[in-house]
Amino acid sequence: MYILLAGLSHKTAEVELREKIALSGKSLDRVYQEMKYIPSFEGVVILSTCNRTEFYVSVRDIELGANDLRQYLAEKLELDNEVLDSTIYNLNCYGAISHLFRVASGLDSMILGESQILGQVREAYSKAKEQEASNGVLNTLFQKAISVGKRVRTETELDRNAVSISYAAVDKAKQVFGNLSGRTVLVIGAGKMSELALSYLIDNGVSSVIVSNRSYDRAACLADRLGGQAIKFEQLPKEIIRADIVISCTAANHYVLRKDSLLPHLRQRNTPMLLIDIAVPRDIDPALADVPGIHLLDIDDLQNVVESNLINRKKAALQAEKIIVEEIDEFNDWMATLYVVPVVKALKQRAADIRDAELKRALNRMGDISPREEQIISSLASSIVNQLVHFPIISLKEKAATNQCHLYAEVAKNLFDLEVESEEYQYAKNKDWNTG
Missing domain, CATH: 3.40.50.720 (NAD(P)-binding Rossmann-like Domain)
Known part of the structure; x- marks a missing residue:
């Protein structure tokens, strides 16, 4: 599974095209109802404002998903190939995450640092949930983006100086x-x-x-x-x-x-x-x-204020970019745990299954024993199994924050013959979070 982004903004499209593709009200509801039933799409969030319309989509097959997204934009939104190639930007994984964090922080706005966009990101996320179109990964991504936007505005002066x-x-x-x-x-x-x-x-x-x-x-x-x-x-x-x-x-x-x-x-x-x-x-x-x-x-006095403030905002933007890099790393750490958590669960379940099977066999061979004796034997079996898997689990959790977590997860999966086919594991397994 991957996160895909396709969109256009004031940087890539004239206002006439932005007006054409802008979505709100019933048109937004219609697009959600169409997109969430496209088989290759696992989740969809649409951010549409007067200056941008962006489609965030989670897919399992990146090539199929990207093709379906392009085809949808071409057919349903009536965008020809020339428009798709010249005005639509396409990002995935790291690039999509970074872009959304910059958007929520006001770094990609027509007016640098404007604060209205954060509320619009929040509304887009709420709308996707209302339409039951989002999924767990996109939910976490947008929650994080909103948090990043708040942090940037709290820790920098990006939106505190007038630039008009x-x-x-x-x-x-x-x-x-x-x-x-x-x-x-x-x-x-x-x-x-x-x-x-x-x-x-x-x-x-x-x-x-x-x-x-x-x-x-x-x-x-x-x-x-x-x-x-x-x-x-x-x-x-x-x-x-x-x-x-x-x-x-x-x-x-x-x-x-x-x-x-x-x-x-x-x-x-x-x-x-x-x-x-x-x-x-x-x-x-x-x-x-x-x-x-x-x-x-007069106008010159105000223009001098604006120019001075714009310089200050650009300085604040540099601080904001550093914050965004930190937050992307933190989000990627969370993504990395998607490799490990299902493996840990499977390992615990495997150990429990072996314990239960062997305990049942042993108790059957022992014949009549008292409930207290059965409890002692059961506790002993649990203690031995828990101690055997304790250090592998600790090691896996420690590796979750490294860029080789997927390798350790695969080794553990093969070493203990684990069945790990959860959506979270498959999502993480197919990720390369350092590509855009």
Whole structure:
């Protein structure tokens, strides 16, 4: 048995293809019901997000399984050979494990270190269990991947530094005000950048939202979506004093907020105000930075923050890679025990069978003996057998963590003439965990 991975992501496919192959709801249920009954597939977990769709499959025959997986993608998902060859990546064993651990840690994301993917990995695993499509090995793999993702985020700063303009704006707001709960934000402009920054601020506790735009209807539409209030553009100078945070991103070719028009109104405030200008050309008069209590940031200020944070994330990513290598080794150690555990069980059973057979023969030859005498003889037989197999079992367990565990398991199997045909043993026997 092997673990296979076939998938595509933002690194290999344009958004049109990612949209075509993305699975959710009924389409995801349908694919699970089809794939889990493919004879060569022992287990299936599907990870599908806006940036990737990946199929993790456990199979006993790697060639048959890989062919069946390719055929399924070609026929059921209508992917031609050119797409399969140019955009689908195929990994197995070590490569598949390493890839999943990197994905769960945010190292393979469009935004390095983003944390949403960990929840998506967890949801994919839960969905596979709900569909009764996964199996023991894939369950352990995904549990481990989730654990690795948590560890990376706990022990490194991979997701603690903003690497987008909108997130950087939120970080700066936190630096100025600390807790954003109870704060009011005024957004000027109703475009995507404005909405994104506003959404992040709401997620971080901002409780009151005001939206203004030259088109009042667009302002009202955005305000309705985010539970805020729309104001007319000409009301800005008077209404601005209500805001603690102002984000401006319009397409104007002149300053939307000028010092001379705002100063009389700003003098009515005695608390700090953060002005964030993410427009090019700038919306906010730079002279406003000279007004007491005003903190002004423009796109260059935020970009500098982003670049600095990206450097920090890349440093954290190096730490994360080391953690992943450690965790892969630990997972491989667990995989290696699949050689040994069934052999140990078979050895114990073999010893017990011999003990029982010989004990029965001896008791029959002894004739009438008391229950106490029978118990003494039975205990003696068990003690002798247990001591005889004790050291071979200890040795096998010690070898389980080495890269030659399969050799020791095979020797023990042949030496003691053991019948070991469990799924776990056959799975491990066919593995080469250092190939990708």
